[in-house]
Amino acid sequence: MKAEDPFPDTSKTAAFAELDEAERASVLGRGERRRYGPGDVVFREGEPARRVILVTAGGLKLTKVHEEGKEAIVRYIKPGEFTAAIAVFSEKEYPVTAKAVSNTETISWNRPAMLSILNDHPLLALDLLRVAVERLDEVQGRLLELQAERVEQRVARAVLRLMEQSGRKTGEGILIDLRLTRQELADYTGTTLYTVSRILSGWGRLGWIQSGRERIVVIDPHALVEFAEGAS
Amino acid sequence: MKAEDPFPDTSKTAAFAELDEAERASVLGRGERRRYGPGDVVFREGEPARRVILVTAGGLKLTKVHEEGKEAIVRYIKPGEFTAAIAVFSEKEYPVTAKAVSNTETISWNRPAMLSILNDHPLLALDLLRVAVERLDEVQGRLLELQAERVEQRVARAVLRLMEQSGRKTGEGILIDLRLTRQELADYTGTTLYTVSRILSGWGRLGWIQSGRERIVVIDPHALVEFAEGAS
DNA sequence: CGCTCTATTGATAAACCTCAAATACAGTGG
DNA sequence: CCACTGTATTTGAGGTTTATCAATAGAGCG
Numbered sequence: 157m158k159a160e161d162p163f164p165d166t167s168k169t170a171a172f173a174e175l176d177e178a179e180r181a182s183v184l185g186r187g188e189r190r191r192y193g194p195g196d197v198v199f200r201e202g203e204p205a206r207r208v209i210l211v212t213a214g215g216l217k218l219t220k221v222h223e224e225g226k227e228a229i230v231r232y233i234k235p236g237e238f239t240a241a242i243a244v245f246s247e248k249e250y251p252v253t254a255k256a257v258s259n260t261e262t263i264s265w266n267r268p269a270m271l272s273i274l275n276d277h278p279l280l281a282l283d284l285l286r287v288a289v290e291r292l293d294e295v296q297g298r299l300l301e302l303q304a305e306r307v308e309q310r311v312a313r314a315v316l317r318l319m320e321q322s323g324r325k326t327g328e329g330i331l332i333d334l335r336l337t338r339q340e341l342a343d344y345t346g347t348t349l350y351t352v353s354r355i356l357s358g359w360g361r362l363g364w365i366q367s368g369r370e371r372i373v374v375i376d377p378h379a380l381v382e383f384a385e386g387a388s
Numbered sequence: 389m390k391a392e393d394p395f396p397d398t399s400k401t402a403a404f405a406e407l408d409e410a411e412r413a414s415v416l417g418r419g420e421r422r423r424y425g426p427g428d429v430v431f432r433e434g435e436p437a438r439r440v441i442l443v444t445a446g447g448l449k450l451t452k453v454h455e456e457g458k459e460a461i462v463r464y465i466k467p468g469e470f471t472a473a474i475a476v477f478s479e480k481e482y483p484v485t486a487k488a489v490s491n492t493e494t495i496s497w498n499r500p501a502m503l504s505i506l507n508d509h510p511l512l513a514l515d516l517l518r519v520a521v522e523r524l525d526e527v528q529g530r531l532l533e534l535q536a537e538r539v540e541q542r543v544a545r546a547v548l549r550l551m552e553q554s555g556r557k558t559g560e561g562i563l564i565d566l567r568l569t570r571q572e573l574a575d576y577t578g579t580t581l582y583t584v585s586r587i588l589s590g591w592g593r594l595g596w597i598q599s600g601r602e603r604i605v606v607i608d609p610h611a612l613v614e615f616a617e618g619a620s
Numbered sequence: 621c622g623c624t625c626t627a628t629t630g631a632t633a634a635a636c637c638t639c640a641a642a643t644a645c646a647g648t649g650g
Numbered sequence: 651c652c653a654c655t656g657t658a659t660t661t662g663a664g665g666t667t668t669a670t671c672a673a674t675a676g677a678g679c680g
Contacts, residue, residue, distance in 0.1 A: 302531065
């Protein structure tokens, strides 16, 4: 199991691309390791952003809430990825809430520590910038999807994205290895749990997927891709 | 007129906050100045991102298009602001298209020049990071609005945002000093020009605004704010 | 003063949400 | 192993919002 590694394999991820092995170990060593159980809140929207966080195992779900009720899922943070880079700058607040989706381990640095690290490794700031720019692009893409596409298309894209990020091959097809409720998928795609349910049922009848309680298995990814791209 | 200044006043803007006068002048001097007329394309989505751009006069409109037809307005870039920071990193493409909204002046740097500048001024990378993080937050906020709010509320927020960014006091009220068609406002809020037209007409009848061809004057900002916040 | 682009408005239809009720499922404790 | 309980899911009916289509009116420009 990877979980036993002292440090995660971050060499292939966006962050740390500019650092060599020794530097990486030194940077990681200066952070503080923490563990969270499923559902634990790692930080909350509106709190002062005190720590930059690197996920080393498990995963985080970032959400933004809108006046008691509706919540939008902004992104999932996978092992090897940073979040809360905003904490590099003073007196700001977290713009989102982060919850662990499973047993999750993090390494985090407070502001002075991160500034000192960035001072020692100026290239790391470029890494953080690259990650931020990529995410900006990704969110802008979702903004466009949300404006230009119908619900069913958006759900198709979301399922495919989640499949790529968290898919695991099984006998039946590709299982999305997350406990994902209809409500959460709705929050991610900007619709309601009822609509998501209807859509998934429909795809089930078509044989494209097989879905159950907090469980989606993609059987015919090609059909989904075609559907997401082509308007029909 | 500010336009005659050799360099724009960037001291109060997000970028360059960390640099002193002399450094700023040196950095700006290493860039290339260009001028564009209204509607000119500064760069196009999908092209290789060769230059980081600072707007010094006028303004840019960033858009993203979705398969022949629908286009979403991602953001307006005002004087003193950067865009296309993605060009700092190799072999990427511009994720959006930038068009001048009026007579516009820019200073831009190609990748080697910008890397050399970042090398001389490591803190500038932090500045760019801060801008990227702020924009990420802003776009995530719009994503949430788009998911949680009705069209009329979103249009209200958009009008207020544009008023704050480009408002100019007149006898009647606050004029939004942009040539903004219903179509553009629709692209910015994720709806259609017909719906925008109906909404603006309605507000006109209520006396909240006064609107005409490519022209919006906000007469009662307070009413709009109340409407945008409160669900009614 | 005609041409073109923009805006308005009505009628209609489609997409989607909301509410309500029934059903399935997973985990728990007996 | 089974009943129980709390969630999650499904599905239907009906209503609302918003898009679409079509036609007209207005504004600016050469």
